[in-house]
Amino acid sequence: MSLLSAVHGPADLKRLPANRLPELAQEIRDFLIEAVSKTGGHLGPNLGVVELTIALHRVFDSPNDRILFDTGHQSYVHKLLTGRQDFSRLRARGGLSGYPSRAESEHDVIENSHASTVLSYADGIAKAHQIQGRTDRQTVAVIGDGALTGGLAWEALNNIAEAQDRPLVIVVNDNERSYAKTIGGLANHLATLRTTQGYERFLAWGKEALQRTPVVGQPIFEALHGAKKGFKDSFAPQGMFEDLGLKYVGPIDGHDIGAVESALRRARGFGGPVIVHCLTVKGRGYRPAEQDEADRFHAVNAMDPYTCLPISPSGGTSWTSVFSEEMLEVGAQRPDVVAITAAMLQPVGLAPFAKAFPKRIFDVGIAEQHAVTSAAGLATAGLHPVVAVYATFLNRAFDQVLMDVALHKLGVTFVLDRAGVTGNDGASHNGMWDLSVLQVVPGLRLAAPRDAEQLRTQLHEALEVEDAPTVLRFPKGEVGPPVPAVERVGGVDVLQRTRVPGRAGQQILLVSVGAMAGACLDAAALLTADGFATTVVDPRWVKPVDPALIRLAAQHTLVVTVEDNGRTGGVGAAIAQALRDAEVDTPLRDLGLRQEFLDHAGRGEIMEEAGLTGTGIAAQAAAYAKHLLPERGVNEPRAS
Numbered sequence: 001m002s003l004l005s006a007v008h009g010p011a012d013l014k015r016l017p018a019n020r021l022p023e024l025a026q027e028i029r030d031f032l033i034e035a036v037s038k039t040g041g042h043l044g045p046n047l048g049v050v051e052l053t054i055a056l057h058r059v060f061d062s063p064n065d066r067i068l069f070d071t072g073h074q075s076y077v078h079k080l081l082t083g084r085q086d087f088s089r090l091r092a093r094g095g096l097s098g099y100p101s102r103a104e105s106e107h108d109v110i111e112n113s114h115a116s117t118v119l120s121y122a123d124g125i126a127k128a129h130q131i132q133g134r135t136d137r138q139t140v141a142v143i144g145d146g147a148l149t150g151g152l153a154w155e156a157l158n159n160i161a162e163a164q165d166r167p168l169v170i171v172v173n174d175n176e177r178s179y180a181k182t183i184g185g186l187a188n189h190l191a192t193l194r195t196t197q198g199y200e201r202f203l204a205w206g207k208e209a210l211q212r213t214p215v216v217g218q219p220i221f222e223a224l225h226g227a228k229k230g231f232k233d234s235f236a237p238q239g240m241f242e243d244l245g246l247k248y249v250g251p252i253d254g255h256d257i258g259a260v261e262s263a264l265r266r267a268r269g270f271g272g273p274v275i276v277h278c279l280t281v282k283g284r285g286y287r288p289a290e291q292d293e294a295d296r297f298h299a300v301n302a303m304d305p306y307t308c309l310p311i312s313p314s315g316g317t318s319w320t321s322v323f324s325e326e327m328l329e330v331g332a333q334r335p336d337v338v339a340i341t342a343a344m345l346q347p348v349g350l351a352p353f354a355k356a357f358p359k360r361i362f363d364v365g366i367a368e369q370h371a372v373t374s375a376a377g378l379a380t381a382g383l384h385p386v387v388a389v390y391a392t393f394l395n396r397a398f399d400q401v402l403m404d405v406a407l408h409k410l411g412v413t414f415v416l417d418r419a420g421v422t423g424n425d426g427a428s429h430n431g432m433w434d435l436s437v438l439q440v441v442p443g444l445r446l447a448a449p450r451d452a453e454q455l456r457t458q459l460h461e462a463l464e465v466e467d468a469p470t471v472l473r474f475p476k477g478e479v480g481p482p483v484p485a486v487e488r489v490g491g492v493d494v495l496q497r498t499r500v501p502g503r504a505g506q507q508i509l510l511v512s513v514g515a516m517a518g519a520c521l522d523a524a525a526l527l528t529a530d531g532f533a534t535t536v537v538d539p540r541w542v543k544p545v546d547p548a549l550i551r552l553a554a555q556h557t558l559v560v561t562v563e564d565n566g567r568t569g570g571v572g573a574a575i576a577q578a579l580r581d582a583e584v585d586t587p588l589r590d591l592g593l594r595q596e597f598l599d600h601a602g603r604g605e606i607m608e609e610a611g612l613t614g615t616g617i618a619a620q621a622a623a624y625a626k627h628l629l630p631e632r633g634v635n636e637p638r639a640s
């Protein structure tokens with residue numbers, strides 16, 4: 001029987017003798033490599049926190065003590081040690097979430113996978129413990145060096161440092177990586193702390209050497225141990241953290257369980273805010289990950305653990321790669337265009353642009369708000385920035401888009417990858433907000449390309465706009481086949497007009513938003529077979545609503561809009577408002593995602609469940625038509 005299989009919770013872990021822990025760590029690594037290779041997931045980050053998480057659960061008493069993880073993608077070991085060892089359906093419907101989940105365990109707290117939040121949560125929880133007089137409860141926040149580059153983390157640190165009497169343990173998991181190497185002054189400071197002989201290591205050596213020295217050794221050690229900042233600085237300049245008023249412990253070898261436990265025990269007893277700076281290796285113990293220069297196997301698809309070849313290779317071209325290639329063209333044609341990423345150069349497809357135009361790319365760290373307002377600065381000075389982020393992460397910078405870019409009428413282009421349902425990363429990763437949230441931004445123009453050609457075209461159209469923010473949004477995965485237009489009415493592409501024998505005119509106007517075009521064309525075929533002559537259109541630019549769309553609506557009996565976004569305040573809602581404003585009373589039904597937090601599952605499963613497939617769209621549209629239009633003779637065209 002393996003050690004791991006006998007660990008059903010932290011109590012079992014605490015009973016293990018220290019000399020068995022390296023064996024347990026190896027079992028966990030073997031488990032992670034085998035299990036995550038099968039399902040896909042965050043293999044590299046979790047391989048890097050095996051010893052750290054073992055030490056956390058041996059020193060602290062979860063769930064009474066609250067152990068929080070930032071971003072949470074590195075919580076697999078935490079799950080293994082807290083009674084969850086069935087990873088067979090990791091991130092799949094009905095299986096374990098890829099992030100902490102309160103529905104799964106009382107040991108879990110933060111489910112939001114947006115980075116840099118953990119210190120604020122911890123500040124709040126620590127304050128609550130203090131108010132409640134719960135001196136028996138510790139608050140422990142694990143934050144990566146990448147997440148530490150986010151502004152919210154510094155807002156929290158500013159507050160945490162204020163209360164010297166409020167116990168809070170901050171564990172900095174410093175593996176020098178976000179996806180790529182972590183950037184910025186903070187990363188450089190952490191490097192300083194890493195490279196000068198760690199105070200802890202010196203202290204350990206000093207303790208060993210001095211305590212062996214008879215009579216004077218111990219007093220000298222005590223004197224050194226209590227040495228003021230000056231002494232510490234001479235061995236490991238603490239600078240920033242201590243200057244903030246935070247006790248700093250480290251740097252600690254994050255793969256030495258004993259050393260981490262010792263540091264955590266000291267931190268636990270400190271009685272105030274304390275940072276434990278752990279040095280780890282992302283992908284530790286799995287050579288292909290350790291040697292992966294791109295991102296240390298930050299997030300892998302299902303693969304053969306020996307060859308690292310994908311189990312099911314994704315054959316097609318991705319939306320991201322289309323954007324990536326076109327940005328190279330843009331870079332060559334437009335010297336005024338610069339690009340910004342928030343620590344996701346590779347995932348958003350800007351790596352080739354960075355290679356070709358190294359002086360025109362900025363990686364700002366996990367700092368979307370800074371990315372947007374620095375883009376406003378760049379635009380103010382006459383350049384045209386392209387800010388490329390995952391759609392869900394732009395939420396964090398809404399005020400910056402609204403006030404720093406749109407209020408100033410600046411030409412900044414936002415490229416939102418992973419828009420719509422992403423699925424396996426769970427509720428906080430679905431990009432199902434932008435088509436709603438951005439509707440309220442005056443002057444902002446929003447495009448949703450339906451295929452590769454439209455992505456290229458709309459990117460160039462966006463870059464021509466110099467007096468307002470422009471947004472392009474497209475989903476995760478393959479871009480699919482070209483979807484040609486048969487006609488353009490105003491700015492609206494007509495993709496198809498179907499005919500029903502014996503019926504005059506068109507009944508249903510099917511408004512397809514972005515990547516929903518394929519499903520809408522499938523739906524049109526089914527609707528036509530069901531007796532509804534259907535016109536499928538793609539507005540291309542969905543904000544502002546094109547007046548041609550209003551004219552088309554007036555020529556139809558029913559309008560059905562289809563978007564891979566939450567329904568509330570989405571494109572359908574905007575078009576309905578535009579129809580009301582134009583006093584066009586054609587009934588409209590808007591199809592989209594339920595305005596809920598959607599549990600992790602495959603993208604296709606979620607879209608099927610939402611009725612955002614050809615059959616689903618057709619069934620809903622037909623039901624509306626039959627229900628809404630009996631008095632008008634369902635298939636008779638309205639008097640125009």
Ligand SMILES: Cc1ncc(C[n+]2csc(CCOP(=O)(O)OP(=O)(O)O)c2C)c(N)n1
Pocket residue numbers: 045048071073074113114115143144145146147148173175177178179282298342343344366368393396
């Ligand atoms: C607001 C936000 N932006 C971007 C991301 C995407 N993201 C997920 S993990 C990660 C890197 C995190 O680096 P670090 O905190 O150092 O953790 P590590 O993976 O190194 O353990 C990024 C950029 C995110 N989750 N949240």
Ligand SMILES: CC(=O)[C@@H](O)[C@H](O)COP(=O)(O)O
Pocket residue numbers: 071073113298299347418422425476
């Ligand atoms: C944790 C996080 O935010 C990212 O690692 C995300 O999981 C990546 O998603 P993609 O796999 O869609 O790039």
Ligand SMILES: [Mg+2]
Pocket residue numbers: 144145146147173174175176177178182
């Ligand atoms: Mg890191």
